[in-house]
Amino acid sequence: MRQTTPESLIAALDALPTLPNLRETLAQALSNPYSSFGALTDIIGLDVVMAARLIGAANRPQAGTPRRNITSINKALRILGFDAVRALLASQPVISEPTTEPAGSSSFVVRDLWLHSVAAAVAARAIAVQMAYPEPDEYYLAGLLHDIGKIAMLRIRPNQFHALAVQAAASQRTFYQCEMDNGQPSHAVLGRILLRQWSLPSALGEVAGRHHTPQSDSAAPRLLATAHIADILARALGVGSGGDPFVPPLKPVASVQVALRPSNVETLLTEIDCELSRVMAALAPS
């Protein structure tokens, strides 16, 4: 019998689902002839799966052309055009409501994973702006996609996901700490493999794979460290859920890399909270 590897599990995934109201909002925007790239960027920027598929499509290798490195939703839209988004949307399944699955096995709600991802995205971009890093949209995308492995796990191993959520709540440890104890492929491993198979730039795959264990030898250490801290800030604010309600430890290597000071924190968290108030209405259940 052939052994099941994380790679084969991810390869067998037909697609990942998205939230129904986001799909509807995007469909409406696409049917409006006056919709701008900016408006579509804002909508796709709330959807982990659509954003990943769009960036993957924009970076897919094509014969005779150099490999691209597109790390912004807006740039990907301008390269591919609205028709490509329509095609992606047409093949995109939605999560059936209610969003707890399987019913009753844990209190985790799938929509909360989207909220957490958007909160981390907003936090990552706010850090990038405050630290005057170039290309803050790349940081947004890194925050948005950092936990995409959890969406993959929910699809291919829902029972494992919910068992981990229950274990984390009972033991007051993070979802990732419980994954490490259990020894099965973590969401970080699944996320890295998924983004590689979907042709996303390696820096984003590294964020998905190492956001709990940032290292200075990374190919994009600042992006990775920022995503690590953004995950922490999103959890500190209690927005959404990454499968558990806890704040993970801050790794010193990330702290050194980003060099946030305590005096930056109040402005940063207030900025993040204001931006989240603006965007979260779009993620509310319809």
Place this chain on the structure above:
Amino acid sequence: MPVLPVADVKPGTELQQPVHSPRGVLLAASGTVLTQEHLATFVAYGVRTINVAAPSDKVPFEPRQLDEERLAAVQAHFDARFAPAMPLSPLMREVRRVAEEMYIKKLLQQEDLEAGADR
């Protein structure tokens, strides 16, 4: 000094720190007494929060407080939330302090809204 969302700042408030656009353009210097035009400019440039001085009439800013019992409940909630992150570095202590303050502020705002709806 309070860091406030631009939408919550009234004309006549004094800036405690200069305001820059996200691209680094200086929009107003420290000490500026803000007008409605300043506030509209900040919004137009995408500035979301500013650092302001206490109100010009020198009345100290005293937010409503939670009673001791509920404050203890909030602190227990944050103790649990931050448990895996212990021990906290100075940066993380500040993250917890600010997040906890924001949580309490929202709790009180929600109560005020609900009290208003009941009246």
